[in-house]
Amino acid sequence: MKMIFAIVNNDDAQAVMGAITKSGYSVTKLSTTGGFSKEGNTTFLIGVDDDKVDAVIKIVETQSSKRTVKTRETCAYGDNIDNVTVGGAVVFVANVERFEKL
Ligand code: 2BA
Numbered sequence: 001m002k003m004i005f006a007i008v009n010n011d012d013a014q015a016v017m018g019a020i021t022k023s024g025y026s027v028t029k030l031s032t033t034g035g036f037s038k039e040g041n042t043t044f045l046i047g048v049d050d051d052k053v054d055a056v057i058k059i060v061e062t063q064s065s066k067r068t069v070k071t072r073e074t075c076a077y078g079d080n081i082d083n084v085t086v087g088g089a090v091v092f093v094a095n096v097e098r099f100e101k102l
Helices: 010-022 050-063
Strands: 002-009 028-033 040-048 067-075 078-086 089-095
Touching (some): 002 010, 002 050, 010 040, 040 050
Antiparallel strands (some): 002 089
């Protein structure tokens, strides 16, 4: 068994969780904070059999794909429109030594 830790943007959290549960996997959602940005993000814990790891990662990837959005910042000289990349996910896969439901 493996434990997948998937850190995603808050904007993608509902879509990721919905797709994971709809596919029949159990998931725990944690509200987390990026150490660098100090902004909120979402971490999912997903415990699965080894042969399901790639399928779950694919779901996370599909639902949190990177995209470019336009942001409008107002500065002293007027509106400044920038293209910013959002989305994406950071995924860790760890071995689970033991799993019990008590
Ligand atoms: P990402 O590398 O895509 O990381 C997104 C979030 O995933 C991170 O948020 C953090 O919560 C988690 N994460 C990434 N790598 C991790 C690791 N090895 N261990 C544990 N958690 C991890 P933030 O820390 O707020 O970082 C936001 C973005 O800022 C990062 O995006 C990266 O592009 C950049 N970044 C992070 N640390 C940096 C640093 N020391 N110097 C320069 N840029 C950094």
